Amino acid sequence: MAVAMKGFHPLKISVVKMNKPFISLCPEVTRAHALTLMDWLEDERVTCYLSDSRHVSRSIEQAIDRTQLPILTHLFNQGGRFFMAYDRHDAPVGFVRLIKTGSNCEIVLVIGDSDKWGRNLGARTIREGMKLAFLDMRAKKLIAKIHPDNTRSVKAFLRSGFVLESETPTLKSFSMAAGRYLQLLREGTVGDSTRIYITEIDKARLESLIALEQGPTVVELEHELERAIVVKPQQVAGNVVTMNSRALVQLDDEEIEVALVYPEDADSNAGRHSVYSDIGAAILGYQEGDAIDWRISDRTRRIEIRKVLYQPEAAGHFHL
Incomplete structure (x- = not known):
């Protein structure tokens, strides 16, 4: 769903990030x-x-x-x-x-x-x-x-x-x-120069989920899991998008609120996007201020993480 943010000042994204080669x-x-x-x-x-x-x-x-x-x-x-x-x-x-x-x-x-x-x-x-x-x-x-x-x-x-x-x-x-x-x-030698972070629990759960799955999004998700910096749930920064987080995301010129969830909890109409979806796999592990290019629905979109509105680890909800 679209979200209007009164008085919200967009985070600045460095020119280096904007000009990185993308294929x-x-x-x-x-x-x-x-x-x-x-x-x-x-x-x-x-x-x-x-x-x-x-x-x-x-x-x-x-x-x-x-x-x-x-x-x-x-x-x-x-x-x-x-x-x-x-x-x-x-x-x-x-x-x-x-x-x-x-x-x-x-x-x-x-x-x-x-x-x-x-x-x-x-x-x-x-x-x-x-x-x-x-x-x-x-x-x-x-x-x-x-x-x-x-x-x-x-x-x-x-x-x-x-x-x-x-x-x-x-x-x-x-x-x-x-x-x-x-x-x-x-x-971090052959991947994207912007590092991402994932908790030990999230990585273990996602690896067990994708073990029997196939498809382009699963390949992208496995790539992200392999290159991520793995941290303990108690040590992940509060501005990182972890599983079951909610974040304000700018998708090209549109601001949307995205909840990153496991496949069984997904409902894109309600803003709950599966980690198997294009946008779900894209934002996992990034933090406020990061900007990435990602192919969504057969075209390349610019995604910016504006603000992490809720993160289970920051709220002490380690069971999620």
């Missing part, structure tokens, strides 16, 4: 996307280091010719999983392909919009690809094969924590093991 990966591929991909693959600057650019271009052209359907997702996911990469303005800037063979997975990544080069979108796209490979596809190792002259990609993968596994005059092979990924995630 979301979406599996749905439309006919318009396919045409955009064709344009990218006609740019020699984009394809010069893409070893299978002719094959990719031919596959896309065949997919367009084979069907008049507006959605081509199933065709692009044959032999692997394909994702369009969007920036915070929901504009397509590239794509990611994940090909799993046994327990290993290979990542092919392209930032096709050359106007967006140099903005660290490649590194952010790599991080989103790792999230899917390790937490959704459950790969044991993620591999990237890069031409030695593609210095921009080499640097991006090294900054993301990949290690050089082998090299020839024409190919460098980098890898990331699942254990190393989780370690870097917990250290």
Whole structure:
């Protein structure tokens, strides 16, 4: 529900937070996307280091010719999983392909919009690809094969924590093991620079809940649980959004009051949002003053935590 706050002064959000590179990966591929991909693959600057650019271009052209359907997702996911990469303005800037063979997975990544080069979108796209490979596809190792002259990609993968596994005059092979990924995630090296906090009790409850669940939101929730700083319930700061908290949140230009609850208590019409929902998974662990970009209902929204109105731990209600 909308909440009017008389005399409430918005918290200032730093410019650094507002300008952080943001990428979301979406599996749905439309006919318009396919045409955009064709344009990218006609740019020699984009394809010069893409070893299978002719094959990719031919596959896309065949997919367009084979069907008049507006959605081509199933065709692009044959032999692997394909994702369009969007920036915070929901504009397509590239794509990611994940090909799993046994327990290993290979990542092919392209930032096709050359106007967006140099903005660290490649590194952010790599991080989103790792999230899917390790937490959704459950790969044991993620591999990237890069031409030695593609210095921009080499640097991006090294900054993301990949290690050089082998090299020839024409190919460098980098890898990331699942254990190393989780370690870097917990250290805050490959995740969002804004750290989040979760109580020991909340983490244990949520881990038991998501153990048997699947889906994009569950992947995001598991990612947040893995990277969170875990604290005792008695030690969590009173301005952190914990489970069963109520918070005043700004969603783009709209102020709403959100209660973060477990799935069985959810009622979005009453403002009680499940931790499995997009907005629920988004705000868990953040504190007053934090601002994040998050994909909600197929578009990117800016979320600001204005004020924590009620937190069980701060009220001494440790049973909630």
